[in-house]
Amino acid sequence: MNIYNKFSLIILGGLLITIATSYYLAINYGDIKKYQNINTPKTQLLDTSEKDSPELKIEYTYKKKYEMQEGETFSQILRKTKLNDNEIQEIIKLTKEKVDLNKLSIGTKIETISSIENDALFIQNIIIYPNKESEIFLFRNNNKFEIKSNQLKLYPELVSQEVEIQNSIFESLTNVDTPENIIMEFVQLFSFDIDFQREIRQGNKIKIFYKKFNDEKQNFIKTGSIYFAEIQLHNHSYELYRFENKNEKLLGYFDSKGKSATKALMKTPINGARLSSGYGMRKHPILGYNKKHQGVDFAAPKGTSIMAAGTGHIEFVGDNGGAGKYIRIKHMNGYKTAYAHLSKYASGINKNIKVKQGQTIGYVGSTGLSTGAHLHYEVWFNGKRINPMTMKLPSGKKLENNDLEAFLKLKEEIDIEMNEAS
Ligand SMILES: [Zn+2]
The missing domain is CATH 3.10.450.350 (Nuclear Transport Factor 2; Chain: A,)
Known part of the structure; x- marks a missing residue:
């Protein structure tokens, strides 16, 4: 069953958010009365x-x-x-x-x-x-x-859930009221190790332990982090623990032995480049008005090699309007990456060919709507652009020495808290 085709469930998720928002608004109307x-x-x-x-x-x-x-x-x-x-x-x-x-x-x-x-x-x-x-x-x-x-004052709540997959991961977790962005994050964590369309069977199990925040009336307001995520397949199971520092800053997700899942996508598909413009609202350097920057820019000299951020197939190569010379790669499970303003393509880069992570696909340039040599890099997930710098994907690292020690200690704490929450 294809989890990405569950549009009705996404709408259901949206409906739940709407209901939560109405509750929230209802509370705030109380304040309006007070003022006016x-x-x-x-x-x-x-x-x-x-x-x-x-x-x-x-x-x-x-x-x-x-x-x-x-x-x-x-x-x-x-x-x-x-x-x-x-x-x-x-x-x-x-x-x-x-x-x-x-x-x-x-x-x-x-x-x-x-x-x-x-x-x-x-x-x-x-x-x-x-x-x-x-x-x-x-x-x-x-x-x-x-x-x-x-x-608004928020109250954290730890939630531990274990479900059997019926039709899809999305549906199974929606049925137990897991917030939509927790489901999306959960799926992203495994999306480079598991092919959801081919490997997930009915009866496979999911375990998840995460934090959410409610208002004082227990209405759900926002989600926190996923601390533990597991998918049990027919003959193999994947588990991931969140590893964070004291300020709850994410250092990565690792299995119980401190090994990260397969390295998914590179955040920086270029060597020695400087991030020159981040993701989000900004004044467009050429068009002049405020516009959401839907990718990240890396300033680098013309001719610098650009790597495929992940393994996949070339979906598009050619001129693409303001994006100039442009390449888009299709990866597994709904991910795509795009590279714009190139000066030229690497030899042999044609539509439908397979590329490996780290392989040179083209060279930095300033074609299309661009003020100088730079790479404009985009990551797409299920048809929507996401921020490559903050996406929560496995790093491919293995922890060692002090890091490993700190991780194993944190893992133990997560296990204890998870047992208490369930
Ligand atoms: Zn850009």
């Missing part, structure tokens, strides 16, 4: 019960939701509202003190709550949700805006 002392509408238009109150001229309140689109800025969203230019400038100035506006990601939710006075819409509140744990709240006070930010 008006009934916040649950429907679009609502007659407030306090309309007879002499000090409140507000007759109706009206809520509108915005979601930040790709390439859109905070001020562009504000311009869609009924705020005037001065108010927009004031709000931007205040908001900048609380959050880096250039770092607001696509999908950031922004709400406005307006009153209707003399048939005109009058914005009273603006709420920005830069992430699930915090909200920034702007409210009108004597015709000036004020700002307040709230941090």
Whole structure:
């Protein structure tokens, strides 16, 4: 059974997230009431019960939701509202003190709550949700805006789950309410050792131990790390323990003997290059506007060799618009890597040929929309680009000496905690 075809389950996952978010919003509406002392509408238009109150001229309140689109800025969203230019400038100035506006990601939710006075819409509140744990709240006070930010208190919970695979890993873990990004991470951890389409059978077992964070009402807010992951196949089992330092920074995932799984994809498919632009929102160097940078750039002299980040097949080689001379490799289990702005291709690099990890596939250049010699490198997982620098894939390392000792100690602690949690 192909786990990547479970679109309905992904939708189910999305639905669960939506439900969780609604609970979260419901809690926060309590706060809005406190600040403004008006009934916040649950429907679009609502007659407030306090309309007879002499000090409140507000007759109706009206809520509108915005979601930040790709390439859109905070001020562009504000311009869609009924705020005037001065108010927009004031709000931007205040908001900048609380959050880096250039770092607001696509999908950031922004709400406005307006009153209707003399048939005109009058914005009273603006709420920005830069992430699930915090909200920034702007409210009108004597015709000036004020700002307040709230941090939600989170409670960690350790979860240990053991399931038998029925149709797919995704479905089996969704059935026991494992959060979607934990499932994705779990799958990624094994994706270069196990071919999910061919090797997984019904009845194979999965074990997983991870952390999640809830709000005070036990509503799930966000996931933490996976500490242990295991897949038991018919005649072989793969287990991985998280190895982290004292600050919970990930050092890698290793089996019980301190050996990492097969090295999956290189984070840097080029030698001696400097990372010149990371993944995420930035001002595009040529186009000029804010745009999500969906890969990473490595500055390197023209002609520097570029390696295949992993074993796979060449899916595309040729000119590709702004990407210039471009190569894309298809790896196992839904992974692809792409390389742009090349000066030339290595000899023999043609569509459909097999390449090995570390093999030279082309050379650094500046073809297409590029300001100088560099490699633009992308990693794709299930049709979506992911950040190559933070992807959690096996490193291929084997731990030794002090590292091994520290790992084995941590592994023991994980085993004990996992037993207590199950
Ligand atoms: Zn780039």
